């Protein structure tokens with residue numbers, strides 16, 4: 001079996017130009033929404049992408065799908081550089097990478113019947129021939145996601161939020177994708193429905209060997225579905241590790257702060273929980289980033305959130321990477337594995 005990851009992203013940058021003002025029309029500057037992000041995704045695994053609002057999670061997903069312009073870096077799908085594919089060459093990629101959207105209400109065309117919403121990718125990518133095979137395939141997909149056959153003639157407004165998300169999942173599956181980007185797929189749903197959709201995604205992954213990039217701001221949700229988790233802060237990855245390690249032994253102060261904000265189900269433990277103050281207050285914005293490191297105010301590199309001398313995050317053997325100048329590896333035996341290099 002090949003060691004090539006299904007998806008590999010190297011030093012990805014997405015910088016948006018800001019419009020100028022009336023007085024200074026040319027000096028709008030830019031937002032570094034994604035600024036040097038690297039990661040890999042193996043076939044059959046789920047990688048979580050977490051962080052506060054505005055840290056660049058969705059933009060990373062959209063860039064990987066080649067739905068937003070890439071300012072720098074490389075995206076490889078099964079070893080093929082897809083960063084600069086355009087026009088016709090992008091078509092097969094559109095099938096191979098699908099997205100499940102956050103808003104099950106806005107993602108579906110209200111004028112289309114479920115039969116055609118789910119079936120559209122079958123037509124676009126010519127995956128079935130004939131009306132009968134088309135209908136059969138849609139019904140099979142509906143069954144996979146727990147929708148009844150007679151629902152296929154209905155319209156999106158006749159469904160609940162959870163059912164609409166099932167329709168969105170069936171539509172994504174119709175394309176027989178290699179990678180599915182799940183962009184906050186449960187955050188718009190009631191808590192009781194969230195668990196159903198997460199379980200459905202897990203079951204489908206097991207049955208069909210799916211690969212997910214799972215974007216979410218809710219760390220509690222991510223823990224249940226992800227094999228590995230990557231934490232983003234203002235366009236950078238600050239820590240990546242397997243889920244168990246990240247939740248039980250977080251090393252970056254930002255990860256620790258994010259975890260301190262998760263409510264604990266046990267009321268006694270919850271009453272003792274203290275939220276790290278660095279995570280409270282206004283969410284930092286890449287439009288006007290903080291001038292010093294909010295986690296290590298005394299760090300001598302703490303200028304413009306480590307952007308002047310950015311610590312680099314190593315893709316290490318044990319898979320635990322920490323991007324912080326002040327991080328010390330725990331073991332002498334693995335000096336190069338966890339240290340953020342002083343570039």
Ligand SMILES: Nc1ncnc2c1ncn2[C@@H]1O[C@H](COP(=O)(O)OP(=O)(O)OP(=O)(O)O)[C@@H](O)[C@H]1O
Nearest residue numbers: 016031033052053054055056057058059060217286
């Ligand atoms: N098309 C765009 N033009 C200009 N700025 C943009 C554009 N798209 C995103 N941004 C900015 O890039 C930053 C990252 O946005 P992004 O949506 O990726 O964050 P996010 O982590 O997914 O947040 P959320 O959880 O709120 O969706 C934000 O400051 C956002 O305002």
